[in-house]
Amino acid sequence: MTSIEIMESLIAAAAGEGPSFVQALLQKARAKRVCGIARSVQKDPRWYLLFLAGEPEGAVLNERKGMLFGNTAVYLLKGTEQFNFYPLDVPIVERLILGCRIHDRNILNRMLPSDIPQVAPVKEGGAGVFSMKVVKGEVPLHGLRVSIRKGGQVVGNDFTSREGKVSFRLLFDRYECVVHLRDLSTRVYEFEFNPDLIGQVVVLDIT
Structure with missing residues (x-):
């Protein structure tokens, strides 16, 4: 067998x-x-x-x-x-x-959720653009696929720019952010998107 x-x-x-x-x-x-x-x-x-x-x-x-x-x-x-x-x-x-x-x-x-730093508690209602910069140390990471999940379902995909930036239009709620690395592994982070983050760029260091 x-x-x-x-x-x-x-x-x-x-x-x-x-x-x-x-x-x-x-x-x-x-x-x-x-x-x-x-x-x-x-x-x-x-x-x-x-x-x-x-x-x-x-x-x-x-x-x-x-x-x-x-x-x-x-x-x-x-x-x-x-x-x-x-x-x-x-x-x-x-x-x-x-x-x-x-x-x-x-x-x-790396698949277990960990918290993205500097994220405030969620406020209900509304929507906006969530912006994030993915770095390793102080170096922006270019060309990585970043997915946003809610309840196990993917609600957004984007690729990091040369500055390491991605953006998503989201409802105010709690989500998982999945960073797909070049070695085919992933990093998963939990975060809450709320009005205080509109116009801000959350820096995610995956070191």
């Missing part, structure tokens, strides 16, 4: 929980220190994340062209995927992880 067939047979015998977006899955897994397999709702390509004591220790990506394992599989996650989680016994998961271990856990940690 292939690793996919083995995991599918184990999943078929387990009670699933979900679906959850990958960020919520990571937070919930760590809070509950779960052990098992998370399988993406999306079938082609389909991801499998293996959790041990709440930490994502293994990953497999199965697509038409073949399979990818470990870091390579995780690099291709966009952060918009949804997963169902299937609890399994520790010894089973430990054996599965041997062939697909994630060595750089920071890849997934």
Whole structure:
């Protein structure tokens, strides 16, 4: 049996929980220190994340062209995927992880929301233009795709200018900002857009 067939047979015998977006899955897994397999709702390509004591220790990506394992599989996650989680016994998961271990856990940690600095509480009603400058240290980052999400849905996309700037027309509310880096990883930040930010440029340092 292939690793996919083995995991599918184990999943078929387990009670699933979900679906959850990958960020919520990571937070919930760590809070509950779960052990098992998370399988993406999306079938082609389909991801499998293996959790041990709440930490994502293994990953497999199965697509038409073949399979990818470990870091390579995780690099291709966009952060918009949804997963169902299937609890399994520790010894089973430990054996599965041997062939697909994630060595750089920071890849997934970058998908967890963190706060953009200098953002005030939200005020309801109205809309405006949210402007942001993406830098690394003091260097503006040019040509990066930046997405704005609300409730897991993308509500805006833009590419950073030579000055590292992007702008979006948004309702006053709370959002997630996703910065897509050149190494195919992503950084996710939570922010609240309110009237005080109109005419301002929020500086986001991804160092």
